[in-house]
Amino acid sequence: MRKFLILTLILTIAGFMMFQIKPVKNTAKSLTAALEPLNLLNKDSLTIKSRVNVPKGYKRVDYAKGSFQDYLRNYKLKAFGTKIINYDDSEYYWQLGHIGVLDIPVPKNGLQQCADALIRVRSEYLWDNNRKDDIGFNFTSGHYCSWKKYAEGYRPKIKGNQVTFLKTASENHSKENFYKYLNLIYMYSGTLSLYNELPKIENAKALKIGDMLIKGGSPGHIVMICDEVENSKGEKLYLLFQGNTPAQSVHLVKNLEHSNISPWYQLKKGVRIPVSNYTFGSSKFVRFK
Known part of the structure; x- marks a missing residue:
């Protein structure tokens, strides 16, 4: 027995x-x-648009030259095979989820994480296109902090959830001071503040370059659409890039779930969307004003 x-x-x-x-x-x-080699890539090319070919039956959606959409689509990339590097110069442990690294410096202070990287991209576009007065973001507390007031010398005095702005510094409109302003935004803003502040996109068919897939929270995550193609049926595919935590190289991501169209993504509202090493459980989208 x-x-x-x-x-x-x-x-x-x-x-x-x-x-x-x-x-x-x-x-x-x-x-x-x-993770097999991708046949939609031009490995010698150094912009988002030129790095990734259009899938058969699709064509790129047109945008005006000088628009935010055109700016993102033509963003510069580092050489193919460039690794994702953390803010402390160490290599990120996951190097299999990207097909390009954007030419964006990573500050050594560790502040430029996922939402911050997209805030930087948006702010630099506004700066470069003489729209400096449009640069401004909400803190997680809901208080609005603009570059214009910061440049005039106003600084936040923060006590719990209470924020007041006092003129405590000399007026300074320099590019160096602009990046100090961004460091302040990185400290007090994030995915939650962006989700609460920015307009929501309820119809996924209305998505365009510059829109963001977001999970607002602590922790949360966010990625940005940086290219867009459409077929004769009106079906669209998108490219995505992201920053991450810890602060690291901003990178153009593969589609690990659908390798037949990678790095392009189909995007729908309210569905599960895996992006590199993060999964959005119920997709939501926002747009910069």
Whole structure:
């Protein structure tokens, strides 16, 4: 009887192990397929638009030259194969989810995380296009902090959730001071403040370059659309880039779930969307004003 029980136990354990091994093999196979060389890439090209080819049957959606959409689509990339580097110069542990690194410096202070990287991109566009007075963001507390007032010398006095702005510095409209302003925004803003502040996009068919897929929270995450193509049926695909936590190189991501169209993504509202090493459980979208 004892031998029978021992034999039964051995067979049960063996059966359980066989059941466990099979999904692991399938997962590894799927991951390998997702990481196979991509045929939509021009590895020698150094902009988002020129790095990624349009899938068969699609064409790029037109945007006016000088628009934010045109700015993002033509953003400069570093050489193909450039690794994602953390703010402290260490290599990020996950190097298999991107097909390009944007030419954006990563401050050594560790502040420029996921939402901050997109805030920087938007702010630099406004700066470069003589729209400096449009630069401003809400703190997580809901208080608005503009570059214009910061340049005039106003600084926030923060006590709990109470924020007041007092003129405590000399007027300074320099680019160096602009980046000090951005560091302040990085400290007191994030995915939650952006989600609460920015207009929501309820119809995913209205998405365009510059819009963001967001999970507002602590922690949350956010990625930005940086290119857009459409077929004759009106179906669209998008490219995405992201910053991350810890602060690191801003990078153009692969589509690890649908390698047949990677790095392009289909985007819908309210669905699960895996992006590199993060999964948005119920997709929501916002747009800069």
